[in-house]
């Protein structure tokens with residue numbers, strides 16, 4: 001396999017394992033410059049990236065490369081400052097002949113924050129997102145005059161960003177209106193640095209003449225009063241000029257804690273639409289559409305098998321699809337249901353390498369806001385007991401650790417206590433959707449950070 005393809009396949013695997021911002025930051029300008037004596041020489045754009053990648057991702061990179069080419073035994077890194085566009089061009093040209101997974105991240109427009117890959121054309125509609133889609137479409141036809149603000153909410157991975165971006169892209173097409181898409185986290189850091197650098201005037205100026213202001217994931221404004229205040233000013237100024245405002249969040253404005261009331265009532269003054277979970281039929285349709293977009297096609301029973309077994313969200317569906325594509329490219333054999341089964345099974349288990357005990361304790365105690373030390377201690381406080389039980393459940397379920405072993409890890413408790421804890425949570429997960437979601441959230445953060 002050529003080195004470009006080898007690197008692309010490896011990157012595609014790495015991309016599935018780490019968070020998107022990390023992936024973009026560290027792997028953006030990397031390539032394989034040569035393969036010599038079973039050693040892959042990877043070129044990176046700077047010394048900083050080199051030491052970071054080496055420290056944090058060395059094992060992952062090696063593993064992914066080995067998956068594609070088992071002859072590779074080691075990696076070296078070199079710095080190639082101008083690791084450039086020529087190469088990107090080469091990859092692009094080749095992509096036209098052999099559809100491959102591309103580096104889509106590279107195409108963000110810095111002016112608008114829009115990524116052309118998200119459009120209405122490739123947004124599949126089903127009962128779960130019909131309303132949000134219709135509202136978004138209406139807004140894009142007549143910004144500022146139909147639903148203002150438009151507030152879209154859903155759990156993660158169900159299409160908020162895609163829809164917001166599609167609206168932006170559609171309006172931006174005729175270049176008459178000035179569109180700006182910004183993730184709330186970025187908006188917050190802009191405000192903070194403007195305040196620090198005494199540049200609030202510049203900040204205000206930037207937002208003054210926008211016609212369509214799209215801000216994603218505003219749950220991150222929660223608890224940040226100063227930022228909310230600035231946001232409120234920006235919001236009002238635009239709103240009063242009939243400029244379109246579009247927002248998204250992972251929950252209804254009512255459930256965003258620590259949101260000032262005036263901001264909340266502003267959000268509620270427009271149109272609020274949620275996106276639910278797609279049904280099996282729609283999940284299969286989405287898979288089919290995504291595969292086609294990437295230039296692949298699989299038998300219908302493959303799509304249906306995935307749709308039946310991967311239900312959490314669309315991002316996860318895409319993850320499975322990507323793995324299948326990679327496997328097909330690597331083995332050059334058509335994928336069958338057995339392959340798919342295996343791939344899904346592997347995904348559902350958090351691998352032991354990514355789940356360290358200390359990380360699990362930290363994640364869970366952060367999540368429930370308890371003290372890490374108390375987990376292994378003797379406290380019977382409700383939230384501590386709950387955190388402990390969740391940890392036990394995750395350890396057992398994902399790693400199949402024995403009860404006595406878990407007992408030892410959790411501060412030398414009796415193993416019957418551990419068994420009891422496990423079955424308690426196991427039962428609760430069946431009845432109580434909240435706890436099920438909390439656990440998925442925790443598991444997700446374990447695999448993505």
Ligand code: ADP
Pocket residue numbers: 122123124125129154155156157158159160161162163286314315318
């Ligand atoms: P969110 O912002 O809600 O976390 P995203 O918009 O990032 O979710 O969606 C996750 C992935 O699923 C993206 O790759 C997106 O293109 C895809 N996706 C979401 N909804 C749809 C849909 N209705 N049709 C096609 N793809 C979708």
Ligand code: MG
Pocket residue numbers: 160161162216217
């Ligand atoms: Mg999003």
